[in-house]
Amino acid sequence: MAEKKINPMLKAVLEFGPILLFFVGYLRLRDQVLTIGGTEYDGFIVVTAAFVPLIALTTFILWRLTGHLSKMQIATVVLVIIFGGLSVWLNDDRFFKMKPTMIYLLFGGVLGFGLMLGKSYLKFVMEEALPLEDEGWMILTRRLTVFFIALAVLNEVIWRTQSTDTWVYFKTFGLTAAVFAFFMTQGGIFTKYGIEEDEEA
Incomplete structure (x- = not known):
C-alpha cells in the first residue's frame, strides 16, 4: 500500500518529538532520584521509562496516518522497547x-x-x-x-x-x-x- 501524505511538520513532530522530549526530560531530572514502588530510580531511568511508550505511541500514530512504516522505523522502535525496557526493568x-x-x-x-x-x-x-x-x-x-x-x-x-x-x-x-x-x-x-x-x- 502506498504511503499516504501527511503534513511535513506533523510528521517531523511524530518522528523527532520523542527524542527532544527525552532530552528535555533528562535535563530536568538528571540530578534527581525518585522512589517508585520502594525502588530508587535515577532521572535517566525515569525518563527512559516515559520515552519507551511515547515512541511506541508516536510510531503507531505515524503508521495510522500514513499507512506505512519503513523497515528502519520498525527495527528502531522494537529495539527501543527491548533495550529501554531492560534498562527500566533492571534499573540499569x-x-x-x-x-x-x-x-x-x-x-x-x-x-x-x-x-x-x-x-x-x-x-x-x-x-x-x-x-x-x-x-x-x-x-x-x-x-x-x-x-x-x-x-x-x-x-x-x-x-x-x-x-x-x-x-x-x-x-x-x-x-x-x-x-x-x-x-x-x-x-x-x-x-x-x-x-x-x-x-x-
Whole structure:
C-alpha cells in the first residue's frame, strides 16, 4: 500500500518529538532520584521509562496516518522497547545506552550481507525517494555500511568512556548531525548516478 501524505511538520513532530522530549526530560531530572514502588530510580531511568511508550505511541500514530512504516522505523522502535525496557526493568542505564549500537550494527549488518550477495538492500528501501543507477546504489550502500559500523563503534566508545550527560548530547544531536552530514557529502553520487524522471519514462 502506498504511503499516504501527511503534513511535513506533523510528521517531523511524530518522528523527532520523542527524542527532544527525552532530552528535555533528562535535563530536568538528571540530578534527581525518585522512589517508585520502594525502588530508587535515577532521572535517566525515569525518563527512559516515559520515552519507551511515547515512541511506541508516536510510531503507531505515524503508521495510522500514513499507512506505512519503513523497515528502519520498525527495527528502531522494537529495539527501543527491548533495550529501554531492560534498562527500566533492571534499573540499569547501560542497556538503553547500547541501543544505538545495536541499531547501527543491525542496519550495517543487513546492508553488508546484501553486498556479499552482490545486492543493494538500500535500493530496495529507498529507490522511490532516491532514483539512482545500480552502480550508484552499490557505492552508496558500501559507504553507508561502513558509516553505520563506525557509528556503532563510536557510540560504544562514548557511553563507556564519557559521562551520561555527554552521551545524551551525543545521542540527541551528534548522531543526527552525523547522519545529516553523511548524506550531504554524498552529492557526487547523486549527481553522477542520479536518474532523471524523464529517463525513467
